[in-house]
Amino acid sequence: MKTTTIKPLLKSFLLLISISLPFYVLFRLLAITPTSTTSPLTPQNPLTDLRMRPGFSSYESYIKRQLDKTLNPKLREIWTTRDWERKVLVFGQFFQELKMHHLLSNDSKALCIGARVGQEVAALRGIGVVDSVGIDLVPYPPLVIKGDFHSQPFDNETFDFEFSNVFDHALFPVKFVAEIERTLKPGGVCVLHVAISRRSDKYSANDLFSLKPLIEMFKVSEVVHVRKVDGFGLDTEVVFRKKNVQQY
Ligand SMILES: *[C@@H]1O[C@H](CO)[C@@H](O)[C@H](O)[C@H]1NC(C)=O
Numbered sequence: 556m557k558t559t560t561i562k563p564l565l566k567s568f569l570l571l572i573s574i575s576l577p578f579y580v581l582f583r584l585l586a587i588t589p590t591s592t593t594s595p596l597t598p599q600n601p602l603t604d605l606r607m608r609p610g611f612s613s614y615e616s617y618i619k620r621q622l623d624k625t626l627n628p629k630l631r632e633i634w635t636t637r638d639w640e641r642k643v644l645v646f647g648q649f650f651q652e653l654k655m656h657h658l659l660s661n662d663s664k665a666l667c668i669g670a671r672v673g674q675e676v677a678a679l680r681g682i683g684v685v686d687s688v689g690i691d692l693v694p695y696p697p698l699v700i701k702g703d704f705h706s707q708p709f710d711n712e713t714f715d716f717e718f719s720n721v722f723d724h725a726l727f728p729v730k731f732v733a734e735i736e737r738t739l740k741p742g743g744v745c746v747l748h749v750a751i752s753r754r755s756d757k758y759s760a761n762d763l764f765s766l767k768p769l770i771e772m773f774k775v776s777e778v779v780h781v782r783k784v785d786g787f788g789l790d791t792e793v794v795f796r797k798k799n800v801q802q803y
C-alpha cells in the first residue's frame with residue numbers, strides 16, 4: 556500500500572521538526588536580546604525621526620538657554636500684552652473643539668506644560684475648566700507655577716487633561732512623555748501640538764520628522780486622533796488617552 560511508504564517518511568520529518576524547534580526558538584531569543592536592551596547612557600530616543608539638536612553640553616546649559624527665552628523682558632512684554640488676547644482666543648477655540656469631542660470638560664483637572672505666561676491656562680479657565688494650572692521654569696502666578704516638565708512637581712495620577720506645545724523644547728523627550736503618563740489619571744487625555752513639516756524656533760532642543768517616535772514613546776496610552784492645526788507655528792495635533800488598565 557502507498558501509505559506504508561509515506562508513514563516512515565512522515566515520522567522522520569516530524570522527528571526532525573521536534574529536534575530542531577528548540578534550537579530555532581533559542582536562536583530567535585538570542586537574536587532579539589541585543590535590541591531589547593537600551594543603554595541608560597542615551598536618554599534621547601535613537602530613532603532618526605527624532606533628532607536632538609547639538610549644542611547642549613549639559614542640563615545646566617540647556618536650562619540657561621530656556622531661561623534666556625522665558626525671561627526675555629521684550630518677549631514677556633509682548634506675551635502679556637499684544638499677544639495675549641489673540642492667543643487666549645485661539646487656544647480657547649482649540650479647547651472648545653476638544654470639549655465637543657468629549658476629551659475635556661468643565662470638571663477636568665487640567666495641566667498646561669511649558670505654559671510661560673499662561674495664555675492656555677487663561678483660555679481653559681475662560682471656557683469653564685476652572686481647575687487648571689500651568690508649569691514652567693519661571694512661575695507666573697496665579698496661572699503658572701514653577702516646574703520642570705522633565706520632572707513634574709505632581710503626584711502620580713493627578714490630571715484628567717494635559718496640554719503642551721513645547722515638546723520640541725524637551726532635552727529628554729522620553730522623560731517628557733513619561734512624566735505626562737505618570738501624572739495623568741487612567742483614562743486621562745494628553746493633547747500635544749507639534750511641528751512635523753516645519754522647523755520650530757532656535758530654542759528648540761529637538762526636531763521631529765514624523766509622529767512615529769513620539770507615538771512610540773507613549774507606553775501606556777493610545778492615539779485618539781491626529782489632525783492638522785494652525786497652532787502658532789505648530790502644524791499637528793496628536794491626542795493620546797492613557798489606558799485604564801495599569802500596564803507597568
Ligand atoms: C462649562 O462652563 C462654561 C463657562 O462657565 C458654561 O458656559 C457651560 O455651560 C459649562 N458647561 C457645562 C456642561 O456645565
Ligand SMILES: *[C@@H]1O[C@H](CO)[C@@H](O)[C@H](O)[C@H]1NC(C)=O
Binds near residue numbers: 711736737803
Ligand atoms: C509613580 O509612577 C511611577 C512610574 O509610573 C512609578 O515608578 C512609581 O512607583 C509611582 N509612585 C507611586 C508613589 O506610586
